[in-house]
Amino acid sequence: MLALRCSCRAKYGTKVIALSGAGNSVQVATVDDVAAVLSELKDAVVGGELDNAISAVISTRKVTKTRSVK
Numbered sequence: 001m002l003a004l005r006c007s008c009r010a011k012y013g014t015k016v017i018a019l020s021g022a023g024n025s026v027q028v029a030t031v032d033d034v035a036a037v038l039s040e041l042k043d044a045v046v047g048g049e050l051d052n053a054i055s056a057v058i059s060t061r062k063v064t065k066t067r068s069v070k
Contacts, residue, residue, distance in 0.1 A: 005029065008037050010050065015057040017050060 007025040010017040016024045026037050044050055 006031055006034055008034060008041070010041055010045075010053075012054050012057045015060070017053045017057055019050075019053070 006028050008028065009025045010019060018024050019026060026041075028034055028037055
């Protein structure tokens with residue numbers, strides 16, 4: 001029997017968000033478990049549990065200067 005593991009990662013734009021101090025992904029045993037993990041991630045975002053992790057990702061973005069058109 002082939003063992004299948006799926007990983008779910010939360011992202012802000014193209015940046016991966018740290019989900020815990022140990023890593024940035026959640027591994028599930030079967031594809032059927034993905035929906036439950038995504039629901040829990042959604043609840044965490046709505047509850048503000050990932051605010052610090054999102055702020056950390058935002059603070060690492062490079063600021064680009066735009067030129068004004070004359």
